[in-house]
Amino acid sequence: MTSSLILSVTTFVYGLAAALYLSAWIFHKKQLFRWATWIVAAGITGNAAGFVLRWLESYQMGIGRIPLSNLYESLVFFALMIALIYYVIESKYGHQTIGAFALPLATLSMAYASLSSSINDRIQPLLPALKSNWLTIHVVTCFIGYAAFAIAFGLGLMYLLKRDDNDHDQAFWSRLPDRHFIDELTHQMVLFGFLFLSAGIISGAVWANSAWGRYWGWDPKETWSLITWFVYATLLHVRFMRGWRGKRIAVFAMIGFAAVLITYFGVNYLPGLHSYGAG
Amino acid sequence: MDRSTGSTDLLISPGESTRFIRLRNSNDTLSLGFEVRCDDFDVSFYDSGSPKEFRSSLIILENGRKVIEKEIIVNDPLRYKGINFFQSSYGARPPENFQLSLTSANTGQAVQHKMSIGQSMDLPGGAGRFTARKYVRDYEFKGTRVGEALLGILEKPGNEPVEIALPLRFPTFDRMRKGEWRISVEGYAKAYYTGLQVTSDPGVPLVYTGFSLLLIGCWIAFFMSHKKIVVDVRTHSKSSRIRVHGTANRNRIGFGIAARKLGAELRKLRTAKPNTGIAFVKLNTG
Numbered sequence A: 001m002t003s004s005l006i007l008s009v010t011t012f013v014y015g016l017a018a019a020l021y022l023s024a025w026i027f028h029k030k031q032l033f034r035w036a037t038w039i040v041a042a043g044i045t046g047n048a049a050g051f052v053l054r055w056l057e058s059y060q061m062g063i064g065r066i067p068l069s070n071l072y073e074s075l076v077f078f079a080l081m082i083a084l085i086y087y088v089i090e091s092k093y094g095h096q097t098i099g100a101f102a103l104p105l106a107t108l109s110m111a112y113a114s115l116s117s118s119i120n121d122r123i124q125p126l127l128p129a130l131k132s133n134w135l136t137i138h139v140v141t142c143f144i145g146y147a148a149f150a151i152a153f154g155l156g157l158m159y160l161l162k163r164d165d166n167d168h169d170q171a172f173w174s175r176l177p178d179r180h181f182i183d184e185l186t187h188q189m190v191l192f193g194f195l196f197l198s199a200g201i202i203s204g205a206v207w208a209n210s211a212w213g214r215y216w217g218w219d220p221k222e223t224w225s226l227i228t229w230f231v232y233a234t235l236l237h238v239r240f241m242r243g244w245r246g247k248r249i250a251v252f253a254m255i256g257f258a259a260v261l262i263t264y265f266g267v268n269y270l271p272g273l274h275s276y277g278a279g
Numbered sequence B: 001m002d003r004s005t006g007s008t009d010l011l012i013s014p015g016e017s018t019r020f021i022r023l024r025n026s027n028d029t030l031s032l033g034f035e036v037r038c039d040d041f042d043v044s045f046y047d048s049g050s051p052k053e054f055r056s057s058l059i060i061l062e063n064g065r066k067v068i069e070k071e072i073i074v075n076d077p078l079r080y081k082g083i084n085f086f087q088s089s090y091g092a093r094p095p096e097n098f099q100l101s102l103t104s105a106n107t108g109q110a111v112q113h114k115m116s117i118g119q120s121m122d123l124p125g126g127a128g129r130f131t132a133r134k135y136v137r138d139y140e141f142k143g144t145r146v147g148e149a150l151l152g153i154l155e156k157p158g159n160e161p162v163e164i165a166l167p168l169r170f171p172t173f174d175r176m177r178k179g180e181w182r183i184s185v186e187g188y189a190k191a192y193y194t195g196l197q198v199t200s201d202p203g204v205p206l207v208y209t210g211f212s213l214l215l216i217g218c219w220i221a222f223f224m225s226h227k228k229i230v231v232d233v234r235t236h237s238k239s240s241r242i243r244v245h246g247t248a249n250r251n252r253i254g255f256g257i258a259a260r261k262l263g264a265e266l267r268k269l270r271t272a273k274p275n276t277g278i279a280f281v282k283l284n285t286g
Helices: A002-027 A030-060 A071-093 A096-115 A134-161 A179-212 A220-241 A247-264 B173-177 B204-223 B252-272
Strands: B006-012 B017-022 B029-045 B051-062 B065-073 B078-080 B083-093 B097-104 B110-116 B120-122 B129-141 B144-155 B162-167 B181-188 B191-200 B227-235 B240-248
Touching (some): A002 A096, A071 B252, A096 A134, A134 A179, A134 A247, A179 A220, A179 A247, A179 B083, A179 B204, A179 B252, B006 B017, B051 B083, B110 B120, B129 B162, B144 B181, B162 B173, B173 B181, B227 B252, B240 B252
Antiparallel strands (some): B006 B191, B051 B065, B097 B110, B097 B181, B120 B129, B129 B144, B227 B240
């Protein structure tokens, strides 16, 4: 299938972009940053093209469904959302060193999808429960949320690595945006992700109610999405009410992402309604 | 049920109907106030063996009169008088219709015959009368499990009726009886029951309103901020000094960028038309 090929190539394009961002930051080369931005744009184009092509291929096979129904397809979409959100951040704020933290995540997601032997990249027809328009809304909202949390994780890591703002001896670290900026942007990403995670959970509940007549079934993924929601809700709460800033928020954003990873991958080892997301 | 909130599972076989619902986690039975009948159930599979679609034809009867007829599938329930019928599951039921084969012990001639549980048939040539009695999932023959089997009674004039077992996996099993006709089961029509989730939930619009408010509330709380911009113009003898100040309670970096952009716009105006005053400045605080 052409789409799988394009997506495999996209993995390497993202990998190249990640390497360029890292080298540009490490060796302080402005020219490399310019290339990196172009390569990310190319990666996003390839990723989106692969997604759309897979959609078309499913129609040619007589299945005809949006490619958002198994682990392979979700990883591809996850990478696309990470790269896209990063691209928007770069064009808005211009801090390209963030790319060295965001692009590796998109690369990992694509690499896991394309290279892992346990992941099936064939286009398979939908189970009866998934045949609904809510599928698109539910998966898209959830994954925009996950992607925003992934970037918040990258920013959290960046914050912890960054030394004191006044420490100008360390030219290497001083090239990262100042800590106040990282902190604010982490918060923005968590807010954005939290809104979409909420929308994802709610759309799932509405879907479950329209398919089975109940909102919530305590399936492992549902339970863990709620845990994740509570972790980020706590982050937002302590920031707003207790004035937590900086290091504590950075660590919190990273813990939150661990909860996202359990919700996304960990629960695949448990039986439940979302088992189609496992392979 | 129709005046309260609740949900329960209803297992019903094609052809059956019910007026009552047994509530989950209790022994209470509630009257629906109408009759629901399942006329047909059908399941189709993909080549991989996973289910493609399962649908039940449901009919609502009021005083024996058909009111609504609908084929329900997962994601497309039937709703009537505040009661919802969701297609939630299905399962195998013991089969009832069997395809039998009769083989003559003398000539090897074979005759096909269809029969259901409870039915009887006369074997050709007055060799007796066979009645299909029941289906067993795992028949035990002299201590050995032989799998699915059809049990029946063979009555022959002048003899005691004998029970005979016809395991599906062993078509020549009945040869042991040394009868004039060897009976074997060729196959059966798979039978299913349909699993319906029945709910009465008048609060759905309220819950959905809550969902919407939650999302709108989050949006307002997170992304709508109270922004203030002050453009301070100080006139000196020959020139004016313009300063842009701004404050926002959320997304300060985004607002800072917008304020700086505004400053840049003002600077552009100065260089473009040095002698004109500033009439309008479009605020884009994003």
